[in-house]
Every structure is written in C-alpha cells, then in structure tokens.
Amino acid sequence: PTLMRFFIPPYLLFMLPVFCLLTGACKKDKPATPLKSPKYDLVKGTWKQQDIVLAVDVKLNKKNIPKGSSILALAPLLGPGGAQLTCTADNTYRFNEDGSFTIEGCTTLILPVAGNSGTWNLDVHDSVLKLVSAKSENDPHWIENISSTNLDLSLTVTIPGVATVPLILKLKK
Incomplete structure (x- = not known):
C-alpha cells in the first residue's frame, strides 16, 4: 500500500500568521469586564486573627528577638503600645464579595488608616491587598502568603515609645 503524503509549502505556513494579522480572523473576543x-x-470571606509576628530580627532590651516571633507575646515588654497590640488578638476580618470590608476589634495601632470598614481590592499584579478607608484613604498591604485557609499581610506599625516595626498579620479562615 502507498502512503499519501501531504506537503505544505513553507510559504503557506508563513502566510497563516500574516492572514490572521491582516484580517483579524485569529483575534479572540475580550470579555466586557475584566475577569478577576x-x-x-481566596481573599473573600471571614478571617480570624491568629497572630502578629516580627517580619525581621530585632533587638529589644539588648536581647535579639528573631524574625517570626509573636509581637503579641512580647506585648508586656512594650509599654502602653503593647496593650494596643494585645487588643487585636480577637479581631475578625470580613472581605465581602461586593468589595467592602469590616473589621471587628481594635485597629487603632495596626491599621490606623483603614480603620474598621471600607472597601478592598487587589493591586500591583494581585500581590497587594489595598484597603480603602471610609474616608477614601488608601492603605495597601503586601500579601506575604495566601491560600484557602491562610492570609499573611505585611504591616508597618509604629509602637508608641518603642519603634516603627515591620510586622506580618497572620489570618486564618
């Protein structure tokens, strides 16, 4: 038996992309609204605060405290600012489908710009959770880690009388 062979001249292979470009025949339709x-x-839903940890190694009272240490456990050493940190221990964060958020609990020290309510969206190639306060003030936070059960956000917190410290807010669904 003979096997039929098909031969496509190379110039035809070159012409297909040119045809697509000139006629738009290969163009895909874009959705009317961009897909999220x-x-x-992953962000949508109700989150419970698990901890707030140091994002870097620090020195406190001449002792080296390693990155990842709970700032809540260190709170008694931090004076009045420590009480404002421990106040957050039972915070609940709700990120709603409609782009609104609410936080039940203390936000004065850790989220002074965002406050307890406003809107949220993702920014910078979805690597930043941008909170917008009820007063329309932007409060962006890098997403350090996200999964269906964990959300870690970077914070920079000024603890009165102590220092400005980079922290990671650890949330769990």
Whole structure:
C-alpha cells in the first residue's frame, strides 16, 4: 500500500500568521469586564486573627528577638503600645464579595488608616491587598502568603515609645 503524503509549502505556513494579522480572523473576543484573578476568591470571606509576628530580627532590651516571633507575646515588654497590640488578638476580618470590608476589634495601632470598614481590592499584579478607608484613604498591604485557609499581610506599625516595626498579620479562615 502507498502512503499519501501531504506537503505544505513553507510559504503557506508563513502566510497563516500574516492572514490572521491582516484580517483579524485569529483575534479572540475580550470579555466586557475584566475577569478577576483567583486570588479574589481566596481573599473573600471571614478571617480570624491568629497572630502578629516580627517580619525581621530585632533587638529589644539588648536581647535579639528573631524574625517570626509573636509581637503579641512580647506585648508586656512594650509599654502602653503593647496593650494596643494585645487588643487585636480577637479581631475578625470580613472581605465581602461586593468589595467592602469590616473589621471587628481594635485597629487603632495596626491599621490606623483603614480603620474598621471600607472597601478592598487587589493591586500591583494581585500581590497587594489595598484597603480603602471610609474616608477614601488608601492603605495597601503586601500579601506575604495566601491560600484557602491562610492570609499573611505585611504591616508597618509604629509602637508608641518603642519603634516603627515591620510586622506580618497572620489570618486564618
């Protein structure tokens, strides 16, 4: 038996992309509204604060405190600012489908700009959770880690009488 062979001249292979470019025949339709990334679904929901940890190694009272240490455990050493930190221990964060957020608990020290309510969205290639306060003030936070059960956000907190410290807010669904 003979096997039929098909030969496509190389110039035809070159012409297909040119045809697509000139006629738009290969153009895909864009959705009317841009699709949100899967990270939006990960952020949406109710989160419970698990901890706030140091994002860097620090020195406190001449002692080296390693990155990842709980700032809540260190709170008694931090004076009045420590009480404002421990106040956050039972915070609950709700990121709603409609782009609104509410926080039940203390936000004065850790989220002074965002406060307890406003709107949220993802920014900078979905690597930043941008909170917008009820007064329309932006409060962006890098997403350090996100999964269906964990959300870690970077914070920079000024603890009165102590220092300005980079921290990570650890939330759990």
